[in-house]
Amino acid sequence: MLYFHGFGHFHPENQIDNAFLESLEIGTNDRWIVDRVGIKNRRTVLPLDYIRSTKNKDLRAGQEAALYSNAETGRRAALMAIERAGIKPSDIGMVIGGDSSPETCIPAEGARIAKLLGLTVPAFDLHSACSTFGLHVHMLSQMGENLPEYVLIVSPENTTRVTDFSDRSSAILFGDATSAAVVSTKIPSRARVAYSTFNTNPAGCDDVLIPRVYHFSQNGSAVQKFAIKQMSALLAEIQGRVGPDRKDRLVYIGHQANLTMLQAVCRRCDIPPARHFYNIVEYGNQAAAGAAVVLSQHWERFLAGDVVALVVVGAGLSWSSLQIEFT
Numbered sequence: 001m002l003y004f005h006g007f008g009h010f011h012p013e014n015q016i017d018n019a020f021l022e023s024l025e026i027g028t029n030d031r032w033i034v035d036r037v038g039i040k041n042r043r044t045v046l047p048l049d050y051i052r053s054t055k056n057k058d059l060r061a062g063q064e065a066a067l068y069s070n071a072e073t074g075r076r077a078a079l080m081a082i083e084r085a086g087i088k089p090s091d092i093g094m095v096i097g098g099d100s101s102p103e104t105c106i107p108a109e110g111a112r113i114a115k116l117l118g119l120t121v122p123a124f125d126l127h128s129a130c131s132t133f134g135l136h137v138h139m140l141s142q143m144g145e146n147l148p149e150y151v152l153i154v155s156p157e158n159t160t161r162v163t164d165f166s167d168r169s170s171a172i173l174f175g176d177a178t179s180a181a182v183v184s185t186k187i188p189s190r191a192r193v194a195y196s197t198f199n200t201n202p203a204g205c206d207d208v209l210i211p212r213v214y215h216f217s218q219n220g221s222a223v224q225k226f227a228i229k230q231m232s233a234l235l236a237e238i239q240g241r242v243g244p245d246r247k248d249r250l251v252y253i254g255h256q257a258n259l260t261m262l263q264a265v266c267r268r269c270d271i272p273p274a275r276h277f278y279n280i281v282e283y284g285n286q287a288a289a290g291a292a293v294v295l296s297q298h299w300e301r302f303l304a305g306d307v308v309a310l311v312v313v314g315a316g317l318s319w320s321s322l323q324i325e326f327t
Helices: 018-023 030-037 048-054 059-065 069-087 107-115 131-145 220-242 246-247 258-271 286-299
Strands: 002-010 015-016 040-043 096-097 123-125 153-156 177-184 191-200 250-254 306-314 318-326
Touching: 002 015, 002 107, 002 286, 015 018, 018 030, 018 048, 018 250, 030 258, 030 286, 048 059, 059 131, 069 107, 069 153, 069 177, 096 107, 107 123, 107 153, 131 153, 131 177, 131 191, 131 286, 131 306, 131 318, 153 286, 177 286, 220 250, 220 258, 220 318, 246 250, 250 258, 250 286, 258 286, 286 306
Parallel strands: 096 123, 096 153, 250 306
Antiparallel strands: 002 177, 002 191, 015 040, 153 177, 191 318, 306 318
């Protein structure tokens, strides 16, 4: 059994709205963007003048221009999660990082975050693109008593650093965010993971790519079809376990890829708008951090008896589902 003790999140202050993207003259405008992906705003670690003048064509320059490192956004989200958990940083016994576009191959970003928190504990990375949060939870839940009392999991997703802002298909999608959670397999809390899954179909591993020194790219139509089908199936499985008696207490949180995809899953699984939590409209596609950030933003409003069905998909092609129950 795995328990959540606290969630945290961080969004950088610079905002990329649809009017800014239109000003880049890449063949897009507010209506075109909203019709396709439902996004109105995003956050970025990059200065807006830098994006406007370079469209981030040079990835090394983008990394140098960034206002925050992945480690720093990780530290900020982690401190919120630790405070909400009611513990001290020194109580953390392990740090696991994971994201879609790490700044370094070595050292692990988990180690860099641990350093900024002043911790000397096991720290490493474990990632599977946008399914990373689900992967962290699923793997840790299998490890049980072998873990320290408190583990910190962090996903610093500052993917605008690897976005080509001359390519409208990717420029309209991404917004930067970092999620963090304090978890335990030893100390109970009000939120427990009743069931989790993780799996991958490597046949589609080349459908979503961020090569080491190149920009993000994907086979958009194929990935969206896969995402809708897989997320609908994962959500339906959780609905079946929860049963009709608790149907009105179930909340759906999906991978924040685009609003049209999320709404398609809601229609397939009969999820009413009031039971669908998302932030994609104002924050964009936050990759692995997205679903966890939504959970963090609503963390204090969940009540005993609530059930969260969190389902995510990612490159690999990978997928994960979490059934989180509040007591």
